[in-house]
Amino acid sequence: MSRSIWGPKPRLTPSKAKGVNDPNTQVSSPAGALFQDSYARLVRFLTRRLGLHAEIEDLAQEAFLRLLRIDRMDLIRNPQAYLHQVAANVLLEWQLRARQSRPHSSEALEWLEAEGTPEHDAEAHVAGKRMNKALRELPPICQSVLMLRAREDLSNEEIAVRLGVTRRVVKRHLETGYAFLRDRLGRER
Amino acid sequence: MTQSQDWLSSTDPRRAAAAWHAVLETQDLPEAERRAFADWLRKSPAHVAEYLMLTGIRAQLRDCDIPEARSISNVESFPILSPLRGAGRGAGVLSRSRIAFFSLAASTLIAISVWLAWPESHVLYTTAIGEQRSVLLPDGSIAELNTRSSLNVKYDAAAREVTLSEGEALFRVAKDSQRPFRVRSGSAVIQAIGTRFNVRHDRERTVVTVLEGRVAVNDAELIAGQRVAIGTASVARSPRIEKANTAAVIAWQSRRLVFDAAPLTEVVAEFNRYNEQEILIKDPDAARRRITGVFNANDPASLVSFLRSEAVAVNAGEDGALLIR
Numbered sequence: 001m002s003r004s005i006w007g008p009k010p011r012l013t014p015s016k017a018k019g020v021n022d023p024n025t026q027v028s029s030p031a032g033a034l035f036q037d038s039y040a041r042l043v044r045f046l047t048r049r050l051g052l053h054a055e056i057e058d059l060a061q062e063a064f065l066r067l068l069r070i071d072r073m074d075l076i077r078n079p080q081a082y083l084h085q086v087a088a089n090v091l092l093e094w095q096l097r098a099r100q101s102r103p104h105s106s107e108a109l110e111w112l113e114a115e116g117t118p119e120h121d122a123e124a125h126v127a128g129k130r131m132n133k134a135l136r137e138l139p140p141i142c143q144s145v146l147m148l149r150a151r152e153d154l155s156n157e158e159i160a161v162r163l164g165v166t167r168r169v170v171k172r173h174l175e176t177g178y179a180f181l182r183d184r185l186g187r188e189r
Numbered sequence: 190m191t192q193s194q195d196w197l198s199s200t201d202p203r204r205a206a207a208a209w210h211a212v213l214e215t216q217d218l219p220e221a222e223r224r225a226f227a228d229w230l231r232k233s234p235a236h237v238a239e240y241l242m243l244t245g246i247r248a249q250l251r252d253c254d255i256p257e258a259r260s261i262s263n264v265e266s267f268p269i270l271s272p273l274r275g276a277g278r279g280a281g282v283l284s285r286s287r288i289a290f291f292s293l294a295a296s297t298l299i300a301i302s303v304w305l306a307w308p309e310s311h312v313l314y315t316t317a318i319g320e321q322r323s324v325l326l327p328d329g330s331i332a333e334l335n336t337r338s339s340l341n342v343k344y345d346a347a348a349r350e351v352t353l354s355e356g357e358a359l360f361r362v363a364k365d366s367q368r369p370f371r372v373r374s375g376s377a378v379i380q381a382i383g384t385r386f387n388v389r390h391d392r393e394r395t396v397v398t399v400l401e402g403r404v405a406v407n408d409a410e411l412i413a414g415q416r417v418a419i420g421t422a423s424v425a426r427s428p429r430i431e432k433a434n435t436a437a438v439i440a441w442q443s444r445r446l447v448f449d450a451a452p453l454t455e456v457v458a459e460f461n462r463y464n465e466q467e468i469l470i471k472d473p474d475a476a477r478r479r480i481t482g483v484f485n486a487n488d489p490a491s492l493v494s495f496l497r498s499e500a501v502a503v504n505a506g507e508d509g510a511l512l513i514r
Contacts, residue, residue, distance in 0.1 A: 139329025
């Protein structure tokens with residue numbers, strides 16, 4: 001198998017993780033714009049399939065193999081963005097392949113990401129409710145730390161100042177919060 | 190809460206992923222850590238899967254909102270940082286200097302007295318007229334204190350107990366089925382597991398309003414949107430549970446006073462809770478007037494101009510008080 005079937009080699013992305021995470025970030029290069037698209041698709045895939053381990057594990061397996069093939073991982077400025085890009089590429093290739101082999105199958109249709117359809121909206125609504133419920137099971141201080149991070153994009157330092165707690169406390173609540181939500185939402189459905 | 194700095198090197202991929210995610214989402218890492226993250230990812234597909242899952246969770250979190258969690262600012266930490274439950278003796282011994290630090294840190298909120306007798310802890314918080322403050326309790330629960338309030342906090346291995354002896358507080362309680370959260374106020378005993386509710390203590394009664402979840406008040410059980418008033422003097426057998434206007438109940442957090450056809454005496458009493466400048470009603474006819482409106486709690490002048498527009502005379506008394514004639 002030659003490398004070319006895996007698509008274009010992922011670009012090394014030196015930008016800050018925060019910027020890459022934010023779909024609203026302005027990108028000037030066409031490659032960047034393309035990545036924003038595929039990144040958004042990756043995030044949709046991951047959020048919609050949180051409880052479906054098999055699918056996420058398949059994706060992770062493939063991304064893992066590609067990461068192993070990198071000779072000088074230490075040269076990559078932003079491994080997180082790099083991982084996301086690799087995973088987004090894998091996903092894109094799967095979708096293209098599914099569309100080519102069985103253009104009219106329901107599986108292929110599903111890949112077309114039915115954004116904005118009533119079905120998708122209902123799904124997103126249910127997912128949002130599950131998240132809300134899980135969040136509310138956390139201690140209030142932990143809820144506050146997660147919300148200030150996720151909704152207001154504050155840094156650990158800023159959250160610490162806002163809440164009047166130490167940075168260590170902020171870090172601890174982020175970690176326990178993420179681990180808890182992953183256990184609640186990421187388990188087999 | 191016994192967790193450490195070392196979730197990053199945890200052998201549990203879920204913990205390690207959570208820790209890496211918390212670090213990576215806001216910072217540019219120094220090279221050594223970048224390399225450590227890359228190595229961690231390349232150790233196992235399970236690591237990659239866990240990390241990707243968190244990417245999804247983080248995205249979903251962004252679409253989720255708990256407004257009261259974001260509105261909180263400047264919580265005053267309870268002066269015990271170690272977990273009370275399951276901690277070994279000595280683990281939470283507090284140095285005198287740390288106590289001094291916290292007492293100092295509690296600048297506007299006056300921690301009147303701090304007794305510490307491990308493993309039991311005991312702190313009294315009070316707010317002055319016009320002051321509002323949040324207190325972070327050792328279990329992660331948060332109590333927001335309204336003006337002129339007094340809250341005594343007593344946690345031990347078996348129970349979480351607080352006493353509201355004066356004023357008003359909004360509680361957001363952390364879930365802990367092993368250790369009930371109990372609020373005593375007047376002759377009301379309020380018990381919750383994990384929920385959000387407001388308690389207001391006046392001279393004659395304590396009013397409990399449930400905003401979320403379930404709460405037991407004496408023998409009654411309340412659900413979200415309900416309130417109950419418990420008289421201080423005589424404890425009725427079965428107090429009446431009523432429907433509550435929850436938005437009006439928690440308006441105090443934004444220092445708004447909301448009145449719906451309330452007698453002027455009540456309106457004036459509310460303003461006096463928040464302000465040093467006292468308002469007195471000298472005219473019994475005026476006292477019976479009904480007021481509907483939303484006011485800024487810290488601005489008695491807004492009430493004065495409202496009353497004047499209704500042709501009620503208000504003038505300043507000798508000691509700076511406002512007299513309604």
